[in-house]
Amino acid sequence: MTGYDATRAAAYWGASRHEGADELAAVLSLGEPAHVNAAYDAWEAGVLGDALLESAGPAPASRGLDLAAGVGRISLQLSPRVRRLACGDLADGMLRRLRRNAASAGVRNLDPVRLRSDRLPFRDGSFSVAVCLGLVEHLPPEVRRATVAELARVVAPGGVLAVVLNNDESRLLRDPGDNPHRDGAQRENGYYCAVVRQRELLAETAGAFQERTLGSNLFYSLQRHASRALGEERRRDPRLAPFFERAAAWDRALRPAGAMARAAADHHLHLLVRR
Numbered sequence: 380m381t382g383y384d385a386t387r388a389a390a391y392w393g394a395s396r397h398e399g400a401d402e403l404a405a406v407l408s409l410g411e412p413a414h415v416n417a418a419y420d421a422w423e424a425g426v427l428g429d430a431l432l433e434s435a436g437p438a439p440a441s442r443g444l445d446l447a448a449g450v451g452r453i454s455l456q457l458s459p460r461v462r463r464l465a466c467g468d469l470a471d472g473m474l475r476r477l478r479r480n481a482a483s484a485g486v487r488n489l490d491p492v493r494l495r496s497d498r499l500p501f502r503d504g505s506f507s508v509a510v511c512l513g514l515v516e517h518l519p520p521e522v523r524r525a526t527v528a529e530l531a532r533v534v535a536p537g538g539v540l541a542v543v544l545n546n547d548e549s550r551l552l553r554d555p556g557d558n559p560h561r562d563g564a565q566r567e568n569g570y571y572c573a574v575v576r577q578r579e580l581l582a583e584t585a586g587a588f589q590e591r592t593l594g595s596n597l598f599y600s601l602q603r604h605a606s607r608a609l610g611e612e613r614r615r616d617p618r619l620a621p622f623f624e625r626a627a628a629w630d631r632a633l634r635p636a637g638a639m640a641r642a643a644a645d646h647h648l649h650l651l652v653r654r
Contacts, residue, residue: 383519385469385495387569393472395568402476406449406513410558412615415603418623422596423512423648424456425631427541430593430650431460431508434539440507444533446496446526447514451477451489458486461508465501467494497525504535512543516575519563523575524583531587531653540588540651546595547574548641551604577647588651594634595644598626603645 396405403416443461445454450473454466458481466489468474474491481489494500496514509530515523534540546552552561553574560566563573581590602623606614635644 383522383565383571384569385522387565387567388517388571389469389471389569391470391569392468393470396470397472397476402450402480403452405476406452406473411603412617412619414617414620414623415606417620418599418602418627419596420452421624421627422599422630423543423646424453425627426593426634426648427453427510427512428456428460429631430541430648431457431539434650434652435460435508442506443508444501444506444510446499446509446511446530448477448491449473449513451480453510453512454489455480455484455486457508457510458488462488464489465506466491467496467499469493469495497522497529499529499533501533503532504538505533507535507538509534509538510541512541515542515580516545516561516573517571519565519571519573523580527580527583531584534653536653538653540653541593541648542651543646543648544577544580545574545646546641546644547576549600549643549645551600551643552645554604557604557607581649584651586654588653591650591652592636593648593650594630594636595640595647596627596630597635597640597644598629598633599623600643600645602626604643 401413403420407416407419440461443457443464445464445466448454448466448468454464458464466477471493474493477491518526530540561572561574565571
């Protein structure tokens with residue numbers, strides 16, 4: 380397949396991802412055991428919440444944006460920190476689940492919006508807080524660059540943007556046995572995934588944002604890749620869950636950075652402050 384078809388991508392993320400009942404699998408990784416996705420979610424949401432509280436203080440921000448909001452796993456946690464939260468996603472199926480989850484949780488300050496990340500329907504400087512998690516690796520370079528430009532446009536000066544990037548320096552993440560489709564080619568079903576060059580993307584943001592690394596999921600990643608040697612049945616044994624929970628807790632507490640994190644972490648979380 381040549382080019383990138385956003386319609387196919389929307390159909391994939393909005394339909395086939397939701398055939399099972401596991402919502403974390405739908406938005407994170409269909410191939411991982413539930414305890415692996417839960418640990419990733421605990422790290423990402425925990426560090427993000429800590430960082431936004433540190434940067435913005437306890438008072439709610441006026442308006443926020445969760446770009447690629449999915450089923451609302453981050454939106455629901457962000458909702459107390461903003462007066463209104465725009466929840467943007469390309470896939471109708473994701474937004475339907477988000478609305479249902481928000482209603483079940485009694486959260487009423489979310490505004491679900493179907494959109495393309497490279498054509499945001501918001502005015503300049505609309506948001507003081509924005510998050511973009513689990514998206515950029517699913518966009519081809521030209522769409523990714525346009526998305527970064529759009530985020531720079533809609534985040535107000537002094538506002539913050541949190542973004543998670545997969546780690547192009549990790550040999551573990553680049554192992555084709557981990558995800559053979561992480562090759563920068565769109566499948567017939569619409570799925571696209573790539574390993575994004577962190578330095579390249581951060582260079583694209585440097586003119587508009589000042590960057591601060593919030594650490595990595597180093598301990599989680601070491602645990603995840605080591606568990607692959609156990610075989611499929613043993614890897615899915617729920618008795619492994621406490622080990623992943625502890626790994627996520629270490630990542631949240633220590634926020635690993637430096638050479639070891641560059642060599643082995645799957646992801647880094649960055650906080651970008653709008654200039």
